[in-house]
Amino acid sequence: MTQQGLTARELRAWRVSFEMLELLRTRIEQQLQAVSGLSNADYTVLAVLSEAPDGRLRLFELCRIAGWEKSRLNHQLTRMSSRGLVLRERCGSRGIHAVITEKGLAALEEAVPGHTREVRRLFVDRLTPDELDRFADTAATILDGLRADQASA
């Protein structure tokens, strides 16, 4: 069946991009799970918190950075809390913080070398430096649009 509204060229561009992104995230997660038991979402939360001052961020900031809705972040943090990787802490009247724990930091530090090797092997080293930069610039353009669209929804 044809996809109304997209030219053959646009449809080809979409399909190869979508197949690539689905397979890439699957393979990256397989390596993470096998070695450290972390999902892509776990890794994102731990990496973002580990780089925040005092390892903590307000939930709305974490939602914004990860691009998740509040309910998805809350489910994610509940699962991670039960494994001792993060805590939620109320901060006065200013909302709730997510905080990385010692155990979360240790899990991240253990996962980083293998994850980084896999990112290099499956993504970075496939491309020339110019291709990598151009791809990232285009990804940033798409991401900006997605965020603007989400903010206005």
Added chain:
Amino acid sequence: MTQQGLTARELRAWRVSFEMLELLRTRIEQQLQAVSGLSNADYTVLAVLSEAPDGRLRLFELCRIAGWEKSRLNHQLTRMSSRGLVLRERCGSRGIHAVITEKGLAALEEAVPGHTREVRRLFVDRLTPDELDRFADTAATILDGLRADQASA
């Protein structure tokens, strides 16, 4: 924490690409789910089968096209069978076919226009034709590597 083994430029390229792909697939699936109750994986299976001769493909072919492992495809087909969207049919000694049903085809046809509009809005129309072509070419390079790696695993 720094990611050993990636330069700042490579890490920036990876992060923006990964954030983009996570947010894009989430948003695309939200639209599909809201309008037709299909996941990205459901849509992929239905679209691939609808374009195959007689709406049927051997499971290993479907695995190869979707980039999934056999166990993942089997779980996916079980869920879709229970909703009447696909059938599994044994074909002599030559393995098993996945077959799209009338109901599956109707669900796909209902989903296509809204899905296509969302793909255009969030992806195709954000880029110039040149950017789109270059992005797809780079995605194809990464995808080829992922498939070769998977085949050799």
